[in-house]
Amino acid sequence: MRKIKYKKGRKVQPSFFDYTGVHKQIKTELQLFVYDTHDLTECEELNVHEIGANVDLNKVNWLNVHGLNNIEVIKSVGDYLKVDNFMLGDILNTAKRTKLDEYHDVLFFNIKSLLPVENSDNINVEQISFLLKNGILVSFQEKRSDFFTHIRERIRTHSGIVREKKADYLLYLLLDAVMENFYITIENEEDRVEELINISKTSTSPEILVQIEKHRDNFNFLKRSIIPLRDSLYSIKSMKDDNVFNSIELENYSFFDRLHQKCLELLEQIEYDSASLDSASNFYFSTQNHKLNEVMKTLTVVSVFFMPLTFIVGVYGMNFDNMPELHWKYGYFIILGFMLLLLLGMIYYFKKKKWY
Known part of the structure; x- marks a missing residue:
């Protein structure tokens, strides 16, 4: 698409002619x-x-x-x-x-x-x-x-x-x-x-x-x-x-x-x-918005999955002296099993609600 361009200094006179097109090599x-x-x-x-x-x-x-x-x-x-x-x-x-x-x-x-x-x-x-x-x-x-x-x-x-x-x-x-x-x-x-x-x-x-x-x-x-x-x-x-x-x-x-x-x-x-x-x-x-929403939805679901797990890890990471669970022989495996069951339960619930 050609645009109109102003040529600075050009004298526009009635007797002045100038072909402004691009086909300057075409014989008349x-x-x-x-x-x-x-x-x-x-x-x-x-x-x-x-x-x-x-x-x-x-x-x-x-x-x-x-x-x-x-x-x-x-x-x-x-x-x-x-x-x-x-x-x-x-x-x-x-x-x-x-x-x-x-x-x-x-x-x-x-x-x-x-x-x-x-x-x-x-x-x-x-x-x-x-x-x-x-x-x-x-x-x-x-x-x-x-x-x-x-x-x-x-x-x-x-x-x-x-x-x-x-x-x-x-x-x-x-x-x-x-x-x-x-x-x-x-x-x-x-x-x-x-x-x-x-x-x-x-x-x-x-x-x-x-x-x-x-x-x-x-x-x-x-x-x-x-x-x-x-x-x-x-x-x-x-x-x-x-x-x-x-x-x-x-x-x-x-x-x-x-x-x-x-x-x-x-x-x-x-x-x-x-x-x-x-x-x-x-x-x-x-x-584009739908694709972005799907990505955000996936990230949100993943974040929600790990929120309670992060809370549990945070609680047992405080290192207070008066925490009886720290002295359980199988406490580590019990907490891991509980966290796994909690994660599977959330996945089942989300899937049932069709949130992903």
């Missing part, structure tokens, strides 16, 4: 889809200076940018769309929270894509940003991934209604694809939590508590990622009647409403899973 590449119901043009490894010549404003244009390390390419894409610098800064600053904004007919949307790291309890985070303007949708990914592979295939094969819709519907599909990663991540966390609950029933190792707290942090991070997304989608949903977002057609607001409902479902599931973690934590401490 452009991929362009231009399509409508009848035609499709696909351009791989597009040069940034060729965007204007290949874009057709009478069709839907999807420009996918892989890699954010080349600042000049990002600035050139922003200049082509006439995007304000603060939006480009938010694209490059991966520590920013999810947000939705529309300024000068440009709709900006960024979202965190979360996926579990294989054979690890960590979560991989990637920021994906979108710019929508005049039938042109630009998606910015920190690296190549297969999030949108099925959408590309639907466009190529003319499956569904994607080729019949505008760029705002394509934005919905891309957001929906990213949100599917939340389900994958939550499902993986649930499997790990279930394993922890089962292990906690048979083991009292402190490592279990460490793992429980790790997954609790993961669920909190998931919640922190989904809540601003929920709020952004609610803004679209609530402003439908006012038609505030010019880039979204009125008939397509219902699709974003579905995404908002998915966010609510995800948050409810996270709340349920967090409660399960609390149950696992409580069970762990209950098991």
Whole structure:
């Protein structure tokens, strides 16, 4: 989980851009889809200076940018769309929270894509940003991934209604694809939590508590990622009647409403899973307390067994002159036999009372 870190002395200026992500060795590449119901043009490894010549404003244009390390390419894409610098800064600053904004007919949307790291309890985070303007949708990914592979295939094969819709519907599909990663991540966390609950029933190792707290942090991070997304989608949903977002057609607001409902479902599931973690934590401490109680019970029983024996030994250890038993020939063996009978009687009584 990455935290927001303040860099002392850094000058935050409108013209200053800095990619803050971890994928600094990824080459920046452009991929362009231009399509409508009848035609499709696909351009791989597009040069940034060729965007204007290949874009057709009478069709839907999807420009996918892989890699954010080349600042000049990002600035050139922003200049082509006439995007304000603060939006480009938010694209490059991966520590920013999810947000939705529309300024000068440009709709900006960024979202965190979360996926579990294989054979690890960590979560991989990637920021994906979108710019929508005049039938042109630009998606910015920190690296190549297969999030949108099925959408590309639907466009190529003319499956569904994607080729019949505008760029705002394509934005919905891309957001929906990213949100599917939340389900994958939550499902993986649930499997790990279930394993922890089962292990906690048979083991009292402190490592279990460490793992429980790790997954609790993961669920909190998931919640922190989904809540601003929920709020952004609610803004679209609530402003439908006012038609505030010019880039979204009125008939397509219902699709974003579905995404908002998915966010609510995800948050409810996270709340349920967090409660399960609390149950696992409580069970762990209950098991620890039970084990401690059993130990204390055993020690108490042993102590009670030896209390009368210790008393007898103390009495005959006072060494007074006027103690007739000290002169008995078999006094030593009589006292030992009495102590043994007393011990066996106490053991029988405790066992009958089921105190151990």
